[in-house]
Amino acid sequence: xxxxxxxxxxxxxxxxxxxxxxxxxxxxxxxxxxxxxxxxxxxxxxxxxxxxxxxxxxxxxxxxxxxxxxxxxxxxxxxxxxxxxxxxxxxxxxxxxxx
Ligand code: SF4
Numbered sequence: 001x002x003x004x005x006x007x008x009x010x011x012x013x014x015x016x017x018x019x020x021x022x023x024x025x026x027x028x029x030x031x032x033x034x035x036x037x038x039x040x041x042x043x044x045x046x047x048x049x050x051x052x053x054x055x056x057x058x059x060x061x062x063x064x065x066x067x068x069x070x071x072x073x074x075x076x077x078x079x080x081x082x083x084x085x086x087x088x089x090x091x092x093x094x095x096x097x098x099x
C-alpha cells in the first residue's frame with residue numbers, strides 16, 4: 001500500500017500573499033439598502049474571503065476590499081440583495097501571487 005502525503009493548506013496564509021488594489025472611488029460590488037437577513041446569511045456562508053459579516057447585535061457589514069472576484073455572491077444573490085457586480089476597473093482588484 002502506498003503512503004499518501006498529507007498536506008495542510010492554510011487559506012489565510014495564501015490570501016495574505018495576494019495583492020489588492022482597492023478602487024476607493026468605484027465599488028465593484030454594491031448591495032441594496034437594508035438587505036434581507038436570510039439572503040445576507042447566504043453571503044456570509046459562501047464568500048471565501050469572509051467579507052460579509054453579521055455582528056453579535058445583528059448589524060450587517062460588507063467591504064469589497066479583499067474581494068477575490070470569484071463571483072460567488074453574484075451567483076447566490078444577484079437580483080435579490082446584490083444590486084451591482086462588475087469586474088474591477090483595469091489595474092484594480094486582486095492580483096494573485098500564488099497559483
Ligand atoms: S466575488 Fe467572491 S470574494 Fe468577492 S465578495 Fe463576492 S463571494 Fe466574496
